[in-house]
Amino acid sequence: MEIVILAVVIAVVVVGAIGGLVVGSRKKKQLPEAKAPSATPTITAPPAEPHVGDEAETPRDEARRTIEEVDLPVAEPSASAPVTTEEPAAPPAPEIETPEPTAGRLVRLRTRLSRSQNALGKGLLTLLSREHLDEDTWEEIEDTLLTADVGVAPTQELVERLRERVRVLGTRTPEDLRALLREELLTLVGTDLDRTVKTESGLETPAIVMVVGVNGTGKTTTTGKLARVLVADGRSVVLGAADTFRAAAADQLQTWGERVGARTVRGPEGGDPASIAFDAVKEGIAEGADVVLVDTAGRLHTKTGLMDELGKVKRVVEKHAPLDEVLLVLDATTGQNGLVQARVFAEVVDITGIVLTKLDGTAKGGIVVAVQRELGVPVKLIGLGEGADDLAPFEPEAFVDALIGD
Template identity: 90%
Template sequence: MEYVILAVVIALVAVGLTGYLVVSGRKQKQLPRPEAPSATPTITAPPAEPHVGDEAETLREEPRRTIEEVDLPTAEEIVEEPQALEDPVMAAPPAPEIEVPEPTAGRLVRLRARLARSQNSLGKGLLTLLSREHLDEETWEEIEDTLLTADVGVAPTQELVERLRERVKVLGTRTPAELRTLLREELLTLLGTDFDRSVKTESGTDTPGVVMVVGVNGTGKTTTTGKLARVLVADGRSVVLGAADTFRAAAADQLQTWGERVGARTVRGPEGGDPASIAFDAVKEGIAEGADVVLIDTAGRLHTKTGLMDELGKVKRVVEKHGPLDEVLLVLDATTGQNGLVQARVFAEVVDITGIVLTKLDGTAKGGIVVAVQRELGVPVKLVGLGEGPDDLAPFEPEAFVDALIGD
């Protein structure tokens, strides 16, 4: 037992001695010398933000001024009454700038040149064929094809060819100048120079002249109504617009925009409302304002003839409660050619058409549609659209049209 106790004591002594040596060795190890302080100051983190539960800093007393120490402005320094600043968000939008449309006479010269560029191929083709030394049957068939391609129509084409045959046979020799004169005379006869092509905008009574614009949507009907307002304003007439096309989205907005440009007011109603009611209100407002002309834009749906007849018939009846309807203009797209005649027949059966407006005439070489539609309806083409500009609507002049066809 004594030996065991002695062995334990010796072991403890050995362990203690070993720890002492290790610690002593660590103390003797040299630590690295600190470097010299840098010139850049050490940036310390800002103190932490106070959190909920932290004690607030004790309030410190600060000097405050009394009412006697505050300097108030004198009466001489107050030069005007204070005014409230207008909120730019709530302020009313600025009124649109009213444009001054180009006079009708000034537009015709520019539009003639544009018409000549689009229609010249027809006239040149006819003059080339007529200038052949021998006008055989094949040549006359080519002349017929040229006229039919230009949408002149079958019956007018046959009439024109027959007259040309007779006159060329009598004429004998054919110089270019003689052929041009001959063709010009026959085309003018075909177009008709005895039509009254003026747009009726004057009423025989004290009420304004009332013009109703009809046509299929997509032909430029609403745009034509707006352009016609510009033509009338340019001629010194005051205009009220009636947005009776309530079934086409944004039709009333489009017409109102046209009116605002020239200072013409637009009478409109809710989308899908009664067109006849709006037309009635437009004429009523035109009478109250003493306007010269009321232009009524109508819907152009063709899905059923019965619905179209009922709608346009009702508009016509309510307008005539104020006074006579002076003009009914049918808007047709010249680029549709013979398909436009189908539309024309439907509208002619529904309402008494008094004049035709051909739009996009500058975008087609089928100017013969002028002849075809006049022959179909028995009413004259009164206005033509020759571009997308606001002043690209002009009165139709047969002489200028034929001169554009066959060139100078």
């Protein structure tokens, strides 16, 4: 009996021990592993801070104010960065200039012209003043005229007339020689040619002036200066920027127009020049302008395609109204090469007048005679400098006086 009781006790103890082990293992899986205490305690939550609207001195249990009772703070303007609500002012419009009247403009510029041109006149007077005018002297006179780009045929004509007049004259005082030379040079330059720039169409449409020329002759600048000449004479002008191949041409022409209050019609860079010229004339008609100036792209006279396009511009413009002027701009410093350019342009469009630029930069004033003989059209305008008002109507008397000097 005792043995049975002892066995039961042992069994109970064994069951209890096994149950303790199971419970212990479950508790070990549920509890995390204990870590060694750190020397510095770690703060896991941020310190409490007052909420928005709380004040440090106000107890938390004080009654809260409603939104109606709270006054919003008034913003004070900062001295360093003032806040303004005004819109930025628009850039001021360019000031309209009053161009110098064309009357007497060449007279004012005569001194500048004579500085570069009187070498021809003085050389001729010196040779004609020799006591004996032999064949060598007359050859020197011919050389002087040819060097000044007068041209072969005009030179021969002038020398023949001078020889006859001197022979008949007999006595040759300086005053007589000067008067003789002046008369013959005026005959050579031509005093009976119509040098007026046509700015009246005679129709209800504006006068249309197309400006053509080779690259680098000052064509766009001349167009802008011509606008100043016309405005100074009381004409209203519309500019057509049909030079779309040179990036700055339209901007340059528009600047010239803004100075005198003339509007510029332009298109995209690389656009169709004929289309822009057409639009310029259309706008000129709509505005009732007196004159439309069309600036074309500079053409190399050796490029057939470009010259054909120039003819297209002319044809398209004439769908509105006939052209009143086609002005060819030539650089006086190019001499005889300018005659080659003039000849090719004349084959494409009917040139009605010539503008000689940079005439103050060359001593070869004879190009005036040569180009007129080549084209059969007069020089109507001359450029005597880079100033805005240095484009003047060509006056034969003033030009010849500048040639022979005082």
